[in-house]
Amino acid sequence: MQALANKRIILGLTGGIACYKSAEFLRRAQDMGAEFDVVMTQGAQQFITPITFGALSGRQVHTDLWDNSSSDNMAHIHLSREADAIVIAPASTHFIARLANGLADDLLSTLCVARGHCPLIIAPAMNKEMWANPATQRNIAQLRADGVHIIGPGAGDQACGEIGDGRMLEPLQLLAELIAFFQPKSLTGKRVLITAGPTSEPIDPIRTITNRSSGKMGYAIAQAAFNAGAEVQLVSGPVKLDAPYGVTRQSVESARDMHRAVMDLAPTADVFISVAAVADWYVVNASNQKLKKDQSQQAPKLEFAPNPDILASVASMPIAQRPYCVGFAAETEKLIEHAHAKRLRKGVPLLVGNLAQDAMNADNTQLMIFDEAGHNQWPVQSKTEAAQQLIMHIAQQLDPK
Ligand code: CTP
16 A cells, blocks of 8 residues: 555745745655645635646645635635644745744644644754844744644755755655654664665675675664654665665675674664565685686686674663664575574574565565564555564564554
8 A cells, every 4th residue: 555545745935945845745645545635824815826736736725725616715714624734834934923823824724723633743944144143943843732743944055055954855765754644653762773775795895705685674664663653773784775764774795794893883773673684694715806807718616714793792681771672584496494403502682584585675565574473464465565564563562562
């Protein structure tokens, strides 16, 4: 199922150059299943026209409190009654001040005051001095206290040429925040450490030994853990993926680098999910210089030594420091037999198995869950959905209700 399926969102735009980003945000959120009603203030219409949002949303854009096209002139009431959330993006300094004071002098502000239980999410967008201004900060603190969900702002180059805090989040960041908003916060207050991707074992400065892991499953799990409210550290081998939104990523190459990074972070983690496809061996006689073909054309002789087992190392930490450990097993045959044995060998309470030939590089997967009670097969689903289900399952193990 799409992450925003059946979600009805009111997108409110106020005056700011960041209005152009909201058009892209709306499109990407529609791709995830969301439906939009758009409300624009007069200020917003100075930057972008209602025609743009009418065409994108497929519905008439609302701009006027006194518009009599709705039968009873009550758009400010009806719209939020049917919505799952109101998202104000961009939220200008002035609009934030109006919201914080409960003013209701145009359609969008009136709609916000009349929203009842409909959640309100705002994405501030302004110059860095306007953001830093004590009045703005006071208004933001008031909105937080009133239960308004504030996303961003980000920092960086501003349209005015200055650099600092106040930029509206980018469209895909807004989208990630919206998806996360709707997820149950089953891991709030928990620190989750995850490994993902392949490792890469050097032969010389040019050549390495690696494997076909794409990192997609581990990255989807990291995103799902963030969405569930966790603080997430991702230790990643070399992959072609952007860091999941809201997640701290540390990039490593070899299994020994990954082991060091994990052992540093594990004592403060509540959960460790070992998704990485870690190389079992490293090249002991790796060369500092590029290996050259010699005259006799003999192939170089590589010597191997075993890599540390990262998961087993964490699982055997003293109990007071040890996080709840989850292992993975990608097998090409005899999944059930190998996975049960692997769970016991690694000393972990939960192991997630799948068939390597189905899972490698794919967007869908079928997970099988192994614990002391036995095993349980989940349906074929996208890695995003499987990650969400796994995070919910782990949260239940931590806090059985
Ligand atoms: N793992 C690890 N460190 C290693 C090897 C594996 O942390 N050096 C972790 C993986 O991240 C995974 C689990 O152990 O969670 C199982 O990995 P897998 O490669 O399937 O198992 P191996 O222990 O390497 O056993 P085998 O190669 O015989 O299947």
